[in-house]
Amino acid sequence: GAVVSQHPSWVICKSGTSVKIECRSLDFQATTMFWYRQFPKQSLMLMATSNEGSKATYEQGVEKDKFLINHASLTLSTLTVTSAHPEDSSFYICSARDPRGHSGNTIYFGEGSWLTVV
Amino acid sequence: TQLLEQSPQFLSIQEGENLTVYCNSSSVFSSLQWYRQEPGEGPVLLVTVVTGGEVKKLKRLTFQFGDARKDSSLHITAAQPGDTGLYLCAGEVGFGNEKLTFGTGTRLTIIP
Numbered sequence: 376g377a378v379v380s381q382h383p384s385w386v387i388c389k390s391g392t393s394v395k396i397e398c399r400s401l402d403f404q405a406t407t408m409f410w411y412r413q414f415p416k417q418s419l420m421l422m423a424t425s426n427e428g429s430k431a432t433y434e435q436g437v438e439k440d441k442f443l444i445n446h447a448s449l450t451l452s453t454l455t456v457t458s459a460h461p462e463d464s465s466f467y468i469c470s471a472r473d474p475r476g477h478s479g480n481t482i483y484f485g486e487g488s489w490l491t492v493v
Numbered sequence: 494t495q496l497l498e499q500s501p502q503f504l505s506i507q508e509g510e511n512l513t514v515y516c517n518s519s520s521v522f523s524s525l526q527w528y529r530q531e532p533g534e535g536p537v538l539l540v541t542v543v544t545g546g547e548v549k550k551l552k553r554l555t556f557q558f559g560d561a562r563k564d565s566s567l568h569i570t571a572a573q574p575g576d577t578g579l580y581l582c583a584g585e586v587g588f589g590n591e592k593l594t595f596g597t598g599t600r601l602t603i604i605p
Contacts, residue, residue, distance in 0.1 A: 381535075409592055418581060418598040419536070468535050470593075482526070482593065484535035 378402045379471050381485035388459055388492055395455045396488045398425075398469030404449035405471035410442075413466040413487075425452040425469075459492040466490075496520075497584055497596035505602040506572060514567040514599045516582035523585055525565045526593070527556055530579040539567075572603045 380399045388394045398408055406427045411419040423444055424432040431444035441463075443455040452471075456463050468487045497518045506512055516525070524543040528536035540549050542558035542565060549556045553576075555568040565582055582596040 379535075411595075416600070419595040421592055421594070424592055466533075470535075481538065481541075484528075484537070487533065487535045489533070 378473065379469065379483040379485045381469055381488050383488060384486060385489035386491070388490070390460055390492055391458055393455055393457045394459055394490060395453050396467055396469075396490070398452045398454070398471070398485050400450045400471045400473075400483075403471075403473045403475055405473075406449060408446060408452040408469055408471045410444060410452070410454050411468045411470070413468060415466075419468060456490065459490070461492045464490055464492045497582055497594055499580075499582060499596040499599045501599060502597065503600050505604060507604050508573060509571055512569050512572055512601070514580055514601070515564070516566065516596050517564045518584060519563065520584070520586070521562050523562070523587055525558055525562070525585070526583045527565070527567055528581045528583060530581060536581055572601075574603045574605050577601060577603050
């Protein structure tokens with residue numbers, strides 16, 4: 376079963392509204408989670424590193440005021456797309472590293488969340 | 494920014510044929526991972542290589558990490574329709590909580 380889960384799997388919102396996507400680590404605690412964005416037929420682009428209890432670290436070119444990241448607990452990170460526009464429509468994926476020794480620091484990815492802004 | 498270029502970008506071959514996908518960079522990575530992604534799903538880890546020159550096999554898939562840890566290859570023997578998908582390499586600089594840099598991706602289609 377999934378060890379990193381995202382919700383919702385897909386969401387449609389109106390232009391100008393905000394939408395929140397959750398990323399949960401189910402079997403382990405993750406001090407660091409990562410948010411990626413993927414356009415159709417393209418690779419994953421890292422948006423930001425979510426740090427538990429502190430501010431997220433954003434990649435160059437990613438607007439931190441538009442893509443709000445909150446990592447309030449060791450098992451949950453949220454990505455809020457504020458004032459969404461059609462160009463924000465994309466597949467958003469999170470990942471988390473399992474720090475437990477037997478997993479060998481394996482990185483697990485969520486199932487992804489499709490966002491469509493109309 | 495470390496860039497990972499994959500080639501080919503698209504590959505469509507007949508069932509039973511062999512193929513190789515390449516992942517190249519000018520940067521050195523502490524580890525390199527290969528993922529396969531189905532449409533509408535997150536990437537699924539296939540293998541992690543950490544040692545220069547390392548070769549790992551996963552059934553019909555053979556992964557190799559370059560001696561200088563700048564490049565990697567994925568070879569599939571006797572491809573099957575179930576191998577169809579987007580293959581992504583991803584490199585990690587440093588160890589521990591480092592972020593992954595994904596390659597440009599190779600979309601593989603196996604024709605029955």
